[in-house]
Amino acid sequence: MAFLNKVKLLELKIDEFLDLVSESGIMFEQVISFFLEGEYNLMNQKCEMIRAHEHKADEYRKGIEQHLYKYTLIPENRGDVLSILENTDKVINQIKTAVMSLLIEKPNIPDFIIQYMQMMIKSTNYAVEELIKAARAFFHNFHLVNDYTHKVLFYEKEVDDFSEKIRKEIFDSKIDLTHKLHLKQVIYEIEMISDHCQEVADRLIIYTIKRQL
Amino acid sequence: MNYILLLSGLFLGWSLGANVAGTVFGTAVETKMLKFKTAAWVASIFVVLGAVLQGGATSSTLTKLGSVNALAGSFTVALAAALSLFFMARIRIPVSSTQAVVGAIVGWNFFTGAFTDFSVLAGILSSWIVTPLLAALFTLVIFYFFNRYLNNNAIHIFRLDYYTRIGLLFACAFGAYSIGANNIASVMGMFVDASPFSDIYIGSFYTISSTTQLFLIGAIAIGIGIFTYSQKNIKTVGNDLFKLSPLTGLIVVISSSLVLFIFSSKSLANLLTFLHLPALPLVPVSSSQAIIGSIVGLSLSKGIQNMHYNVLGRISIGWIVSPVLAGLICFFSLYIVQNVFDQTVYQPSYYRFDSFVMQKLEDESVDIKKLSTLNGRTYESSYDLRNELNNIELTPRKKQKIAEYSFLFPLRVDSYKIEYELEKEYFTQEDIENLHTLNKKVFYHKWQLNDALIELSETWLFKTKNLKNNTFNKELHRKYDLMYQAFQIKAISID
Numbered sequence A: 001m002a003f004l005n006k007v008k009l010l011e012l013k014i015d016e017f018l019d020l021v022s023e024s025g026i027m028f029e030q031v032i033s034f035f036l037e038g039e040y041n042l043m044n045q046k047c048e049m050i051r052a053h054e055h056k057a058d059e060y061r062k063g064i065e066q067h068l069y070k071y072t073l074i075p076e077n078r079g080d081v082l083s084i085l086e087n088t089d090k091v092i093n094q095i096k097t098a099v100m101s102l103l104i105e106k107p108n109i110p111d112f113i114i115q116y117m118q119m120m121i122k123s124t125n126y127a128v129e130e131l132i133k134a135a136r137a138f139f140h141n142f143h144l145v146n147d148y149t150h151k152v153l154f155y156e157k158e159v160d161d162f163s164e165k166i167r168k169e170i171f172d173s174k175i176d177l178t179h180k181l182h183l184k185q186v187i188y189e190i191e192m193i194s195d196h197c198q199e200v201a202d203r204l205i206i207y208t209i210k211r212q213l
Numbered sequence B: 001m002n003y004i005l006l007l008s009g010l011f012l013g014w015s016l017g018a019n020v021a022g023t024v025f026g027t028a029v030e031t032k033m034l035k036f037k038t039a040a041w042v043a044s045i046f047v048v049l050g051a052v053l054q055g056g057a058t059s060s061t062l063t064k065l066g067s068v069n070a071l072a073g074s075f076t077v078a079l080a081a082a083l084s085l086f087f088m089a090r091i092r093i094p095v096s097s098t099q100a101v102v103g104a105i106v107g108w109n110f111f112t113g114a115f116t117d118f119s120v121l122a123g124i125l126s127s128w129i130v131t132p133l134l135a136a137l138f139t140l141v142i143f144y145f146f147n148r149y150l151n152n153n154a155i156h157i158f159r160l161d162y163y164t165r166i167g168l169l170f171a172c173a174f175g176a177y178s179i180g181a182n183n184i185a186s187v188m189g190m191f192v193d194a195s196p197f198s199d200i201y202i203g204s205f206y207t208i209s210s211t212t213q214l215f216l217i218g219a220i221a222i223g224i225g226i227f228t229y230s231q232k233n234i235k236t237v238g239n240d241l242f243k244l245s246p247l248t249g250l251i252v253v254i255s256s257s258l259v260l261f262i263f264s265s266k267s268l269a270n271l272l273t274f275l276h277l278p279a280l281p282l283v284p285v286s287s288s289q290a291i292i293g294s295i296v297g298l299s300l301s302k303g304i305q306n307m308h309y310n311v312l313g314r315i316s317i318g319w320i321v322s323p324v325l326a327g328l329i330c331f332f333s334l335y336i337v338q339n340v341f342d343q344t345v346y347q348p349s350y351y352r353f354d355s356f357v358m359q360k361l362e363d364e365s366v367d368i369k370k371l372s373t374l375n376g377r378t379y380e381s382s383y384d385l386r387n388e389l390n391n392i393e394l395t396p397r398k399k400q401k402i403a404e405y406s407f408l409f410p411l412r413v414d415s416y417k418i419e420y421e422l423e424k425e426y427f428t429q430e431d432i433e434n435l436h437t438l439n440k441k442v443f444y445h446k447w448q449l450n451d452a453l454i455e456l457s458e459t460w461l462f463k464t465k466n467l468k469n470n471t472f473n474k475e476l477h478r479k480y481d482l483m484y485q486a487f488q489i490k491a492i493s494i495d
Helices: A002-037 A040-070 A078-105 A111-140 A142-172 A177-211 B007-030 B036-054 B056-065 B071-090 B097-112 B118-152 B157-194 B210-229 B237-241 B246-262 B266-274 B287-302 B309-339 B355-363 B382-390 B396-406 B415-420 B429-437 B446-456 B470-487
Strands: B200-202 B206-208
Touching: A002 A040, A002 A078, A002 A111, A002 B157, A040 A078, A078 A111, A078 A177, A111 A142, A111 A177, A111 B157, A142 A177, B007 B036, B007 B071, B007 B097, B007 B157, B007 B210, B007 B246, B007 B287, B036 B157, B036 B210, B056 B097, B056 B118, B056 B157, B071 B097, B071 B157, B071 B309, B097 B118, B097 B157, B097 B309, B118 B246, B118 B287, B157 B210, B157 B246, B157 B287, B246 B287, B287 B309, B355 B396, B382 B396, B415 B429, B415 B470, B429 B446, B446 B470
Parallel strands: none
Antiparallel strands: B200 B206
């Protein structure tokens, strides 16, 4: 029974870890929205919360890793699970990096890219949400993983398309080259979030095949 | 000296333990689902339990194949089997102790000129084909249900891991129990007729028979084999043939253990007989054959392209080479043991042609005029008798009958043995009463006891051979075998 309790505790920890990533994705959209509206105080609060989530997620990940090794749980899939956790952790890390850049650098966003940017942020958020569903499915009911991973890949492609359009608009415009390069960097950092999501989704697809009886 | 000769059996047990551990818990330990020590303890305990509680069932089949009745002979048979196993292991072909032992016993039969009961041999050989097929079938069925269950039920990866661990632990115990029950006959079966132990009586209620004592030390040898050498051998045949995960490993172990179990379970055989279903013969089968069959079944379920056919071919050839090699080694070793070390490798079997036998043969419509040269004579081996019968023009069936009726097998019906040594669960109250009527009576041939019982009640008569009467005849056969075993007198005067 003691062993079963350890197993239950681990299930709980993984769910909490995924909750942190999911919440960070939601807050990321809010941060961008506050930033575009010039609500810097609210933005600051949300950034702090994301930073705290990221820190907590790191702690959870390390705890889960130790737990897995200490009790030699899922030896056959341990590497896969750790890889999923580490790469999912990269998503929340990237969310933090992106929002901190906005908070510190406060780039001037020209009106002609705002609409595309909002759509890009929405797709990024969807990619994160679908990724979390896919990851949860991998642990709880791996037959459903593909139902979510294909959505992650779809939203990631959408983010890429929006990113491309935004960069085209930026470099077609008459703004300063330094401004152009700054905006390009901001867009790149946002785009990286869904890229990390795609990386995890690709792994999930392979690991799901491995898990099949 | 007698005890030293048991060493080859213990060596065989040890090598069996070192080899079978891989099949029982190799996957569990290799995939780190179970710790080696945990698995080894569980396997050792259950091997001993299986051997002691259920080991007797299959050994009678081996003794029917060849009744190795001298300790030096048993020593040589076990040694030949162990050497054959050792050689095959060196060239990395997984073979079974059962196959090697059967080959060695046939080698002993050839050397001593004893009759090889081809119907028993055919039963064992057919089990070698049935075992992997049945194991593959079981795997297909179990895989189907596992897969269906997992597809229809969302089980968390960690919960599944936990259940798999528990499952592997139980499968390890069940597999070890089945191996103990089924394969102990391969290790110690040839010593049964030449056991150096005497029965131990605990009060007047419980007897530890010499056979149980033999099986116990054989099982302990298997356990020591598991602990001392199996860790080096743990890389399972499975991984060479097909990559197993903990869950598929669990399916393979369950299905192969089930096969071993049904080939050694008296209760199951009785149940099938009771339900008028054909019961499988209680024969020692190979655990490695069962496991290979299971893996083939698994690969059929998962996609046959993943199977390594060259490995499968090599293993199949090993199944033919192993018994032949053991038979040859046994034959030549017996020659050396008998002539160089001056040891008795077999006790003579006596065939006596007294007036009772001649009368019986006449009743059985054998032309006894042709047997006039045999009348009053006693032959000291089946080889001598066969040579004598070869000079007489008779059908092989008649010759078999003559050998059967003239075979000297002294029996003494004893009320004490009826009460305390006979396995009474197979007999009716009326049967027991009949036996008590014959108390203190001595018979020199098995058929004399049969006839005496038939005179008392017609229930002792075999019925016409057909499917309907099959169950009755099988049960009656078993009753007679149990009586011969219980009432046999070892020391006799042949005059």
